[in-house]
Amino acid sequence: MSEQGQQSVSSRNLAGCLGINPSQIRKDFSYFGDFGGTPGVGYNIQKLVKQINKILKLNIVRRAALVGVGNLGSAIMAYPGFGIYGFDIAAAFDINPKKIGRKIENVTIEDVSNLRTLKKRKINLAIITVPRDAAQQTADALVKAGVRGILNFSPHHITVPKKVKVITIDIAMDLARLPYYMPAD
Amino acid sequence: MSEQGQQSVSSRNLAGCLGINPSQIRKDFSYFGDFGGTPGVGYNIQKLVKQINKILKLNIVRRAALVGVGNLGSAIMAYPGFGIYGFDIAAAFDINPKKIGRKIENVTIEDVSNLRTLKKRKINLAIITVPRDAAQQTADALVKAGVRGILNFSPHHITVPKKVKVITIDIAMDLARLPYYMPAD
DNA sequence: CTATGTGAATTTATTCACAGCA
DNA sequence: TGCTGTGAATAAATTCACATAG
Numbered sequence: 426m427s428e429q430g431q432q433s434v435s436s437r438n439l440a441g442c443l444g445i446n447p448s449q450i451r452k453d454f455s456y457f458g459d460f461g462g463t464p465g466v467g468y469n470i471q472k473l474v475k476q477i478n479k480i481l482k483l484n485i486v487r488r489a490a491l492v493g494v495g496n497l498g499s500a501i502m503a504y505p506g507f508g509i510y511g512f513d514i515a516a517a518f519d520i521n522p523k524k525i526g527r528k529i530e531n532v533t534i535e536d537v538s539n540l541r542t543l544k545k546r547k548i549n550l551a552i553i554t555v556p557r558d559a560a561q562q563t564a565d566a567l568v569k570a571g572v573r574g575i576l577n578f579s580p581h582h583i584t585v586p587k588k589v590k591v592i593t594i595d596i597a598m599d600l601a602r603l604p605y606y607m608p609a610d
Numbered sequence: 611m612s613e614q615g616q617q618s619v620s621s622r623n624l625a626g627c628l629g630i631n632p633s634q635i636r637k638d639f640s641y642f643g644d645f646g647g648t649p650g651v652g653y654n655i656q657k658l659v660k661q662i663n664k665i666l667k668l669n670i671v672r673r674a675a676l677v678g679v680g681n682l683g684s685a686i687m688a689y690p691g692f693g694i695y696g697f698d699i700a701a702a703f704d705i706n707p708k709k710i711g712r713k714i715e716n717v718t719i720e721d722v723s724n725l726r727t728l729k730k731r732k733i734n735l736a737i738i739t740v741p742r743d744a745a746q747q748t749a750d751a752l753v754k755a756g757v758r759g760i761l762n763f764s765p766h767h768i769t770v771p772k773k774v775k776v777i778t779i780d781i782a783m784d785l786a787r788l789p790y791y792m793p794a795d
Numbered sequence: 796c797t798a799t800g801t802g803a804a805t806t807t808a809t810t811c812a813c814a815g816c817a
Numbered sequence: 818t819g820c821t822g823t824g825a826a827t828a829a830a831t832t833c834a835c836a837t838a839g
Contacts, residue, residue, distance in 0.1 A: 435797085435798060435799090436798075436799075437798080447798090448800095448801095451798090451799065451800060451801085452800085452801080454799095454800090455801065459800095460799095460800095462799050462800080463798080464797075464798045464799045464800085465796075465798050465799080466798070466799090467797095467799085468799090
């Protein structure tokens with residue numbers, strides 16, 4: 426909406442986009458403080474975007490590392506969607522000697538042994554796209570390197586200290602949720 | 611656990627894996643009927659897997675189509691994780707004439723105009739990995755072709771008739787959830 | 796009029812607590 | 818003893834309803 430130059434939006438409007446109740450929107454906003462909505466009009470979109478970015482701490486550029494430059498990893502490196510949230514995939518790592526030194530999306534692939542340099546480089550976010558069996562040890566190395574947030578794409582539960590936040594995306598499991606809503610055939 | 615030949619598992623055990631309360635497990639199971647747990651022992655893992663697959667309707671092979679054979683699409687085609695839930699990515703479509711006819715993971719890439727053949731081919735699941743701007747029209751074509759479930763990877767809200775179930779995965783937005791849990795630096 | 800912001804009411808989810816079974 | 822299965826109790830999320838503001 427912001428990109429389309431829209432000025433304001435009501436809770437009913439937003440709720441419609443999400444398929445939820447308008448008071449849910451207003452209540453959620455109220456938990457975080459004053460969103461400065463105008464009765465009879467709605468919320469100023471510019472202000473809304475700023476406020477939400479601030480709440481989610483997306484108002485600074487974050488440098489992220491990606492580990493595992495396979496098919497999925499390459500796809501993510503090339504994904505254009507990260508920019509709008511202020512992410513910059515600034516480093517890539519792999520264990521395969523053939524890949525090391527090659528460039529992908531202007532980032533040179535490094536050996537995983539270099540992971541420990543992340544702290545110095547002020548990179549504290551990571552994306553794991555390694556095979557299932559390597560997931561936990563990759564996470565361990567990342568935590569040791571000072572990483573505080575991990576987006577995990579391997580279909581494996583990862584154990585980390587509780588100061589570190591992990592979000593796991595299991596693509597196959599997401600697909601597996603669909604049949605439940607579908608008739609048998 | 612099943613693959614590791616484990617015989618049984620308790621609700622406490624399962625809850626530990628998920629970081630939730632054991633009674634949550636038991637309560638959830640009870641909503642779906644008798645899971646035949648043995649007091650003092652736990653649940654038989656074989657039985658559990660079967661029961662859950664049945665509830666989620668994962669007990670038959672499902673044929674899925676993928677639309678948009680770019681970086682992400684190719685990665686998903688090559689992803690080994692779908693098999694265990696009984697998915698078979700049986701068709702791939704793209705709009706780029708250069709890609710059409712080429713093979714990827716033993717599947718020949720077809721022109722998107724062929725989407726309407728899906729019904730005949732008994733494919734009623736689809737994965738959308740097209741650019742943002744093409745997402746809605748792709749969804750429309752899929753619905754017209756009889757698809758009943760869509761896994762949408764484009765960062766765009768998709769509108770479909772309510773008989774069709776859509777699950778959207780916005781990778782950038784998932785990553786965007788991490789900073790909230792992290793100190794500013 | 797239209798839409799916000801929020802207490803109160805309602806609904807839903809989670810946890811407790813314990814009888815009963817292997 | 819150790820765990821299931823489930824009503825009862827509690828906690829959390831959602832929705833209602835309305836006073837109030839542009």
